[in-house]
Amino acid sequence: MTQEVKANNSTLVNSVCAIVFILFTFVYLYFFQSDIIAMEQHVLSGGITHYNKTIGAVLLTVVLFLVKLGVSKLTRFDGWINILNYLPSLMFLAVLTSGNQDFDVSLFPTNVIVIVCIVIILYAIFAVLSRQKSIFYIDTSYTGSLTGGLWKSLLALSAMLLMVCALGNTNEIFHYRLRIEHLLESNDYDNALSVGEKSDDTDPDLTMLRIYALSRTKQLGERLFEYPIPKGGSDILLPDGVNVKCMMFPETEIFKQLGIRKMGKMKPLEYLLYLENHGLAMKSVTDYILCGYLLDKNLDGFVNIIKNKYNLSSPALPKHYREALTLYTHLRSNPVLVFHSEIMDADYADFQKLEEKYNNKSERFSYVKDTYGETYWFYYFYQ
Structure with missing residues (x-):
C-alpha cells in the first residue's frame, strides 16, 4: 500500500469518526442530557443564569472537539489508534452529564469522578509509553483494506461512547x-x-x-x-x-x-x-x-x-x-x-x-x- 493511499485512508477514517463524534455529542446533549446540564448551570450560577439547550449543545460540542484536536497535537498517535484522542473529551462529557441528584453533597457523583480519573491516568501512561517504541510497541498503521481500518476505529469509538452513556445520569x-x-x-x-x-x-x-x-x-x-x-x-x-x-x-x-x-x-x-x-x-x-x-x-x-x-x-x-x-x-x-x-x-x-x-x-x-x-x-x- 503506497504512502498516498495510506494517507487518504487515514483522512477518510478520521473524517468519518469526527462526524460520528460530533453527531453523537450534539444529539446526546440536546435530546438526552439538556435537563442535567441546565441543573448544573443553575447550581453553579446560584440560579442567576439559565441554560439554552440549543446554544449549550452547539458550544459544548465545539469545545469538546477542539479539546480532541489539542490532545491530538500532544500525543501524535499514528494510524487507527488516533481514535483514542477522543477519550479525554468523552470523559469530560461523561462527568458533565453525570449530574448528582443530591447536589447539596456533591454536584458530580464521586464514583464517576474516580472512574474518569483512573481512565485519564491510564490514557496518559499509554500515551507516554507509545512514544517509547523501544520499551512499548503496538502496530497502529493502516494496513489491509480501508473497510477494516474504518471498522476498527468505529468499534473503538463506539466502546468509548457506550462508556459515556453508562456514566451519564440516566435516572428517568x-x-x-x-x-x-x-x-x-x-x-x-x-x-x-x-x-x-x-x-x-x-x-x-x-x-x-x-x-x-x-x-x-x-x-x-x-x-x-x-x-x-x-x-x-x-x-x-x-x-x-x-x-x-x-x-x-x-x-x-x-x-x-x-x-x-x-x-x-x-x-x-x-x-x-x-x-x-x-x-x-x-x-x-x-x-x-x-x-x-x-x-x-x-x-x-x-x-x-x-x-x-x-x-x-x-x-x-x-x-x-x-x-x-x-x-x-x-x-x-x-x-x-x-x-x-x-x-x-x-x-x-x-x-x-x-x-x-x-x-x-x-x-x-x-x-x-x-x-x-x-x-x-x-x-x-x-x-
Whole structure:
C-alpha cells in the first residue's frame, strides 16, 4: 500500500469518526442530557443564569472537539489508534452529564469522578509509553483494506461512547423532575403535565410538582390519581426542603398561590388547614386540602370539607371527588351525606365485579389496574 493511499485512508477514517463524534455529542446533549446540564448551570450560577439547550449543545460540542484536536497535537498517535484522542473529551462529557441528584453533597457523583480519573491516568501512561517504541510497541498503521481500518476505529469509538452513556445520569424520574421544573418556570403547565405521564415510575418530588401544575390548570380534583402516586400521603403535597423539594423551580412560587404565610415546621395538610381556618387561604387551597385527605384515605375528613365547598349535584364536580363520594356512600353504614350518580354507581359496581372475578392477588391487581388504574378507587384499595 503506497504512502498516498495510506494517507487518504487515514483522512477518510478520521473524517468519518469526527462526524460520528460530533453527531453523537450534539444529539446526546440536546435530546438526552439538556435537563442535567441546565441543573448544573443553575447550581453553579446560584440560579442567576439559565441554560439554552440549543446554544449549550452547539458550544459544548465545539469545545469538546477542539479539546480532541489539542490532545491530538500532544500525543501524535499514528494510524487507527488516533481514535483514542477522543477519550479525554468523552470523559469530560461523561462527568458533565453525570449530574448528582443530591447536589447539596456533591454536584458530580464521586464514583464517576474516580472512574474518569483512573481512565485519564491510564490514557496518559499509554500515551507516554507509545512514544517509547523501544520499551512499548503496538502496530497502529493502516494496513489491509480501508473497510477494516474504518471498522476498527468505529468499534473503538463506539466502546468509548457506550462508556459515556453508562456514566451519564440516566435516572428517568430525575430527568422528568428537571424537565417539569424547566417548563414550570415558563408557566407551561400543560406540557409539564405531559412529561412522563405514561410512566409508572414516580417519587414524592415529581408528584409534588405535578400537583402544583394540576392546581394551576384547575385539574387537581380531576386528574391527580391518573398519575402514579408514591407513599407519603398528604406529606407529598408541598415541598418541605428536606424530603420533598424542588431542584431549580422557586418553592416560593408554590406557596404564593396558597397563602401569605410560610409553612415553617408544619406538615402540609396542617399548614393548609391553618390557612383555611384563619382566613389566609387562596382559592386553590380548597382542592389541596380535599386531595390531601384523599391521599391520606381519610374519607370522613374529605366529606366534611367538600359538603361546604362544592355543589355536589353539579355535573362540573371533579371526577376524583365523585369517585371518593361514591366510595364513601358504599363504605359507610351511616354516612353524613349520600351521593348517587347513575354513571358513577354503575362504574363502581363494575369495579367490584372485576375484583371478585380473580382470586389470585397479583392477577387481580393487574386486571384492575388495566381498567381502573386512573381512578381514586384503585389508589384507595391497592396503593
